Amino acid sequence: MSETQDPTRYEPAEAEPAVFDRWESAGIFAGDPEGDPANSFSIAIPPPNVTGALHMGHALNGSIQDVLIRLNRMRGKNVRWTIGTDHAGIATQTKVEQALVDEGTSREQIGREAFVERTQAWRQQYGGTIINQFRRLGVSADYAHERFTMDEGYVRAVQQVFVALYEQGLIYRGTYLVNWDPGSRSAISDLEVEDREVTDTLFEIAYPLSDGSGEVVVATVRPETMLADVAVAVNPADERFAGLIGKSVVLPLVGRELPIIGDDYVKTDFGTGCLKITPGHDPNDFEIGHRHGLETLTCIGEDGRITGGYAPAFEGLSTAEARTAIVEELRAGGSLRAEEDYTHTVPFSHRSGERIEPLLSLQWFMKMEELAQPAIDAVRDGRVRIHPESQSRRYLQWLEEIRPWVLSRQLWWGHQIPVWYRGDETYCGIEPPRGEGWERDPDVLDTWFSSALWPFATLGWPEQTPELRTFYPTSVLSTARDILFLWVARMVMMGLRFPGEIPFGDVYCHSVIQAPDGRRMSKSLGTGIDPLALIDGGPRPAVFAKKKGADAGEFPAYGADAVRFGLLAMSSTQDVRFSEEKIAQGRQLITKLSNAVRFAAGRLEGLDVELPADGSPLAPGAASRLEDRWIVSRTERIARETAARIDEFDFAKAALGLYDFVYGELCDWYLELVKAREAATDPDLGRVLAWALRRTLQIAHPVIPFVTEDAWGRIPGTDGLLAGSRLPAPDDALLDGDAEHDLGRVIELISAVRSWRSTANVPPGPILPARLEADGYDDEARAHAARLARVELVDGAGDAVLVAVPGGQVAILAGEHVDPDAERSRIAKRRAEVEAEIERTAARLGNEKFASRAPAEVVAAEQAKLDGLREELRTL
RNA sequence: GGACGUAUAGCUCAGUUGGUUAGAGCGCUCGCUUCACACGCGAGAGGUCACAAGUUCGAGUCUUGUUACGUCCA
Secondary structure (H helix, E strand, C coil): CCCCCCCCCCCHHHHHHHHHHHHHHHCCCCCCCCCCHHHEEEEECCCCECCCCCCHHHHHHHHHHHHHHHHHHHCCCEEEEEEEEECCHHHHHHHHHHHHHHCCCCHHHHCHHHHHHHHHHHHHHHCCHHHHHHHHHCCCCEEEEEEECCCHHHHHHHHHHHHHHHHCCCEEEEEEEEEEECCCCEEECHHHEEEEEEEEEEEEEEEEECCCCCEEEEEECCHHHHHHCCEEEECCCCHHHHHHCCCEEECCCCCCEEEEEECCCCCCCCCCCEEEECCCCCHHHHHHHHHCCCCCCCCECCCCEECCCCCHHHCCCEHHHHHHHHHHHHHHCCCEEEEEEEEEEEEEECCCCCECEEEEEEEEEECCHHHHHHHHHHHHCCCCEEECCHHHHHHHHHHHCCCCEECEECCCCCCECCEEEECCEEEECCCCCCCCCCEECCCEECHHHHHCCHHHHCCCCCCCCHHHHHHCCEEEEEEEHHHHHHHHHHHHHHHHHCCCCCCEEEEEEECCEECCCCCECCCCCCCCCCHHHHHHCEECCHHHCCCCCCCCCEECCCHHHHHHHHHHHHCCCCCEECCHHHHHHHHHHHHHHHHHHHHHHHHHCCCCCCCCCCCCCCCCCCCCCHHHHHHHHHHHHHHHHHHHHHHCCCHHHHHHHHHHHHHHHHHHHHHHHHCCCCHHHCHHHHHHHHHHHHHHHHHHCCCCHHHHHHHHCCCCCCCCCHHHCCCCCCCHHHCCHHHHHHHHHHHHHHHHHHHHHHHCCCCCCCCEEEEEEECCCCHHHHHHHHHHHCEEECCCCCCEEEEEECCEEEEEECCCCCCHHHHHHHHHHHHHHHHHHHHHHHHHHHCHHHHHHCCHHHHHHHHHHHHHHHHHHHHC
């Protein structure tokens, strides 16, 4: 960062905050709740965790949604983007508990009421962080209607849904295995569990048949749980054990008799093909036990030590000690048949780092089949479309094998379950029960239960608000793939069940942005990047060093636009690796565009460049200039393409297509071509230049909103905010295929001469005399070609170097810089290439089967290519 | 172990239903203080499209197999 400000460089840090303030104070982010539902475009943001800070996934998803929102706002849609945060039960509770511990107290000491108050206060103070970070990114959401999954109306929506599902018999209470964390002595959610790969020992243990006719050998990594075994299972299709189903075995060390059951969960090719069934300590066994009506025993307590009274010798031992002791005893008793290393993934607690102990406890659940079927239908019949399409298969697969959902969490922060108990009585209702002696269920609901209501609860449901009528169903849900089940599927179920309509028409699953080494971006691995460090500048983590092993240094302050562009350009239908180059590419585009506007503004200074009422920059019927017709046509095409790509969620193509247009057409050619003209005496130029820049800024605005808004105000004749401007309807009258073709030839000609110059070592400066020996170039085209190729078109004869161009050749006359003799080797090389290609093409055309079987247009294209090559060969 | 996905330039990625001499950005090389821009302008080098068979007039693209990697599920 230099001390002196270079005025040719756009400074995002200066421009962005001011631009954002202008948008917000103009109130353009708010939709009209009374608008026509048919003209609505709405999005409910996936609510980020209230404890969170913006990470790369949020930044990508925020950029994606903002592109959709801004494009549709400029189309004149009535736009609503609901923003807000999720109360995130465990994460938030953990944060506050940590603070209490630091103060030398605990949640148990201060009590539930004080704890919840304390957490509310914490949220008031810190919960807005991520929302403000979204502002930095340029997110144009409706901040005035920010929602929280525990605000007043939302609590009512959650309770109403719970009570309704309870009354309909879909919510019930039962025993279930939870993820018990022996370290923190509480149940934790799946989200707080991380799978780690460990190497355990797979033990093979013989269980003798009760009738003495032999034995079965089971394989297990957790022999200590055998004390609570209730059965042995084999696959009914497994011929080895076909005769055993229905017989029984004797459990070693304990002596209990266990039935042998058949269940096709058992894999015939894993372990020994016999599985011990311990419903009290393994989720899969629990399912199998349920299917077969087996009882559930437990032999491990909440402290992770052996209990149960099945084998007193091991009681009180930790699971690890018990494992050693049990294996020893089995070995001594001759029951241990084999042991081998076995690498697999097992769950660990994020909080304590201890291995999760599945534990049986009383929980609230929800039956899912009845809710799942309509959600399956909605995707099958296309009312909800999932992009990319491949993800819908995963969605359907999961719903088709859906299992009951455990709703209750042993936490204090969240939606407390609206159920009260008195003796054997149970009451479920929104209002507390009348009478004395009732006690409320202490548990809260899984955070995803309330999140599932997000698309409609944020619009005021269960009240029939104007917002709900206008903006529900929402248009698009954009999210990371990994919560397709946890969240998306549940929103579809709840939307169909309660408001009675799908919650959104399109679901877009965006890429996961990985670290350069292909790992996930993660704070703990040091592979994460704070998007604010890219926007404002900040330390670059070591894995992102430009050269391996070198000091990683700092990110430059790329600004929000560059970060948005880069993330969108990186995004794909699959996971992608983060590339700082794409962010830098965005910064280049921004600088380029800013300078283009600077150039145009200089030309247009003091001119009236109001457009005719129909919006067309070209005077009707007038003989407009080639380059003007060309840029108008090209701009119109890019406008359509970019919008179409955004509509089909191809954000990378939209962003990179913009880059190519701004660099490769607008700046490289149009601005260069018009430099010979003077706006003050050329009314066409003023209009077309202003039009092309304005349209380009409009097209680019959804992707790079700040710089385009800043530039918008610098073009004469624009008023109001770009973000609030209306896109004109597509206009076929602006398309001009002839102009595109004709100027395309001029560009090819100029490029051919430049290329020759460079490879022939002719200095770029001098203007060389040359003859244009080619058809199809009018005076205008000749003038452009001469100026940008730096040649002077003459009629003189003489020795010359020939450069092949569309329609013929340019003969550069021999002179100070041009020596035809020195050209020989270059020409010979090119001739060899052309001859080889002619040979290939002629052979293809001469192939009888090609001529007869290939489509006519392919054959014609080959013939045209051959003709072109033969023409070039003549010039060589 | 199962399912799905991915292998294209030094790096990160495009590449429509098979059809010109496979593209872009970055990096690299050469040239340029061309009056919007050196975060610039012009030109260029660089690819056995992972490997092996097959289908076809024609394969980066389709089929099968192999290898490597990734994600999810168990």
